[in-house]
Amino acid sequence: MTDPRVLLTGFPGFLGSGLVERLLERGDGPVACLVEPKYYDQATRRACELTDAVGPDGQIQLYEGDITMTGLDIENSTEIFASIEELYHLAAVYDLAVDAELADRVNVRGTRNVLDVAEDIDVERFHYVSTCYVSGRYDGVFTEDHLQEGQKFNNHYEESKYRAEVAVQERMAAGLPATIYRPAIVVGDSETGETDKYDGPYYLLSLLLAQPTWGSLLFTVPGSANAELNVVPRDFVIDAIAAIGTQDDSVGQVYQLCDPAPLSVPAFIDAMAAAAGHRTVRLPTTKSVARRVSRWLGTYEINVEPAALDYLDHPTRYACPNTRQALSGTEIEVPPFESYVDSFVEFAKADGAH
Template sequence: MSAAPAVLLTGFPGFLGSALVERLLERGDGPIACLVQPRYRDHAERRAADLAGADGESIRLYEGDITEPNLGLDDADLEGLASVAELYHLAAVYDLAVESDLAEAVNVRGTEHVLDVAEALEVDRFQYVSTCYVSGRYDGVFTEDHLREGQSFNNHYERTKYEAEVAVQARMAEGLPATIYRPAIVVGDSETGETGKYDGPYYLIRLLLSQPSWCSITTRFPGSPGAELNVVPRDFVVDAITHLSGRDDAVGEVYQLCDPAPLSVPEFVDAVADAIGHRVVSVPASKRLSKGLLEAAADRGLPAEPATLDYLDHPTRYACPNARRALAGTGIECPPVASYVADLVAFLRENPDVGDEAMV
């Protein structure tokens, strides 16, 4: 008789979720039960087959939806998950331009539903993937000790991820054995450049690539020289979560998985320019005008997302003392962007058909 699943994970077959499942299987944590939306069932089956190989029982797919109570699972499915001792919650809407109602349904109420199931299953560990950008536009250095700071938010994604983490921390205060991970802006693998979605910094890279190499134009704002663009590769994030989730002393902790020495916005633009071999000119402009120009570019089918401009003068800087202490001596550390940006560009050039749509 096959073993009952001890791990339940949401966010499969997403970019981070798939990579984390692979690491957990390598660690021997299978079988892993993965909650999958019906619309992604075929994709999930193909991904599970790739990861599980001959051991088809190591990944179990359960059709459901975090926006529904009990995750949309029936009584028989919930009974089948009674063996689960650890729950990883990654599912969310990762979209800077997401509408409020959708963000509320998935990021906030969805997280509350997952928390309810975690408590009903009486799990030993709840592993929650948040984001550094629960900070909103906090003016200063934001650490793992910060959360409720009266901050404003760039968009509904940030606001609802903040509200979701508030809910998780409230359950932690009531005794839920949880660990929170806050990645910065996640891009592709630092070795292969592989990614599942061209969003965030990729809009800048693609917009510059769409222009002549002898002169590519971008805009800069008054606050850009002092703003940092905190970017982390997928492999660092997944390696860190895999390691920290296996430590008993990580219960009750918050870890910011960010670059401790990020590039400023102008330095990031220069790094991209070097990687693509373009001469890039940054033209002073107001954010309002720049957003209007990007909206027009998007209407013409160019790779543009106006919401990304809010990060070119983002006032927050991120520190990760808790994560750095916990990862010291493990060999797990965030590589500098300049060391792998060329790999991101190479993957983009070789795989132009990868989209920018969020899995919703």
């Protein structure tokens, strides 16, 4: 069996699976994937699906491990991964309602453990998937040069990803050849709508679809009119990482994978409602009342995460000059939400997400 030159954490997750497929398609296999034991069976099935589609057996090599443990909980990990030249770190808890201890253990300490392994095996390239929301509730335009701005955070998820990126940037400043990617809110494929992750704006869609088409009630909170909902489809994020990651001058850089011209919260809701064929009525309220109502809706199996309501008045706007320059010579660009909102809605409806 050929020794892998690429190691990826976060398989068989939403982005991880798509990125592994892209790496194999362009001939970067075999890819070694670190998998939590509880996801090993799922990872095995997904690996079989991908290798059937893109190439022969052995292109994906699975290793049971745990990023929260020293050495990734793999005995002799330095020797086992000695052939690795590039490491993609995607594994994290992606949950707006995550508690502080779990967020710290996985997102912060886990990232430090992966960084330690990357340095021990002397990788030629470390790729880290962060998030635009390391910004917290920064009031203004947050660029790729921003990070430690004294910002406050909406939740433990944001803060933990911020602290993890600080750790990556510290290693990068000390000489680790790293590239950081900050996606905005990631939704399904722009062509098919396919997703296996119903959070973020899908909570609004869930509330919409649970109501009659002739009159659907949705929250509006003070500040919503001036807030933006920065959404990008999964295929754009994967395309961008795959393309930027091959550029020599992207080492040491940060790339915000966001929509440079996102819709406002009201315009986003209008586009989504129109695609679903719903007439909406906006209910002005406070976030505290909206949270109580969201918890009450949960008793009727209408999934609206209260923590997601903080993004209805999110004060931050995102700029991505590094990304736009890096992708200027390619055909990769962010499609406007209006161009794929029909797929976004139809896949969720067909999949029973409501």
